[in-house]
Amino acid sequence: MKPEWLERDNIQRRKGISVEEFVSCFEEPNKPVLLEGCVDGWPAMKKWSKESLIRVCGDASFSVGPVEMKLDRFFHYSDLAKEERPLYLFDPKFVEKVPELGFDYEVPIYFREDLFSVLGEERPDFRWVIIGPAGSGSSFHVDPNSTSAWNAVIKGSKKWVMFPPEVVPPGVHPSPDGAEVACPVSIMEWFMNFYGACKDWKRRPVECVCKAGDVVFVPNGWWHLVINLEDSIAITQNYVSRRNLLNVLDFLKKPNASELVSGTKDRVNLHDKFRTAIEAAFPGTIDQLAFVAREKMLAQQKKQSFWESATDANSGGFKFSF
Ligand SMILES: O=C(O)CCC(=O)C(=O)O
Structure with a gap:
């Protein structure tokens, strides 16, 4: 090197x-x-x-x-x-x-x-x-x-x-x-x-x-x-x-999961098995995480649209003032 x-x-x-x-x-x-x-x-x-x-x-x-x-x-x-x-x-x-x-x-x-x-x-x-x-x-x-x-x-x-x-x-x-x-x-x-x-x-x-x-x-x-x-x-x-449970569940659910999922024999059913096992061990957790993620996304969108409306799109300048 x-x-x-x-x-x-x-x-x-x-x-x-x-x-x-x-x-x-x-x-x-x-x-x-x-x-x-x-x-x-x-x-x-x-x-x-x-x-x-x-x-x-x-x-x-x-x-x-x-x-x-x-x-x-x-x-x-x-x-x-x-x-x-x-x-x-x-x-x-x-x-x-x-x-x-x-x-x-x-x-x-x-x-x-x-x-x-x-x-x-x-x-x-x-x-x-x-x-x-x-x-x-x-x-x-x-x-x-x-x-x-x-x-x-x-x-x-x-x-x-x-x-x-x-x-x-x-x-x-x-x-x-x-x-x-x-x-x-x-x-x-x-x-x-x-x-x-x-x-x-x-x-x-x-x-x-x-x-x-x-x-x-x-x-x-x-x-x-x-x-x-x-x-x-x-x-x-x-x-x-x-922190990454929802990501993993989304990944396992992809239509081409049989090619994407790795390290296990049953690639296609892993999503359902994992989701069911999580629901059994930690009831309500997935819904709760999905709720928090949605709230975060909405707050982010709101913040974005506030800043967009606060800037002058024509001049590219900042029109918000105190
Ligand atoms: O070679 C290494 O130590 C890195 C291993 C790695 O990137 C992995 O396990 O994903």
Whole structure:
């Protein structure tokens, strides 16, 4: 990575904030934040190393792209990997495969409301262990099912580039129905060919380097690209809270849900199952959230029309005066 690709660090950073502040300043307005030192206390921070993971995971195999590999084989590969797009271990069943790993971390306080849990075994994949050498990473994408996510670095560091939902990153071509994202180039090619192009954009991306112990909050719908700057180990979880429940329900109800919904077998019926389970567990919540959302929208419209009527459309000037 060229130094100039790493210089820009404009994400909002917070340390030790309250859940209320997180919700009102970041989750509610759907803005990214880097939570410094948020997982410093996880046992994984002290315990996890290549050697300890190989020992604890024994014969378990993990998903590495299209193949399954034991950790000793993966680390043997990744220690020597020199290619531009190294293989990346990304496993959604790591806790089921090695339950001990689940005891070495806990969900940070900000993300404890996880409404997909009402689906029990039928919930879509939601947690991944991510391991890869320097240069491995995730090219531009939006997270599945309109969920938000958190990503905690346990070892190494990651460069993040994020664009808000309404700004498609340069070089990325989503299909009109959003089911496919074509990012025709590798992460490195993206930096070489497109990173510079964002410099003059009004809506420049949110960027940072996330280090061990830190967590990045990825709000729903945000495009993101992530590249590991050194050998890295991370955990990420996708979740649904009250703040994005209506978004997720809308997403699951789309006519092409069978192509859009991911991480579960029953893609078509997920909406009805989820809605029914939420109604059973939290009666009235969906209607209440829909009511509040409608009120907010109306207030917004009222505010807008007030300002429109207060400005002089012909001159473009401001005619409101005290
Ligand atoms: O490579 C990473 O750590 C980022 C993972 C990611 O973007 C995701 O899980 O959506």
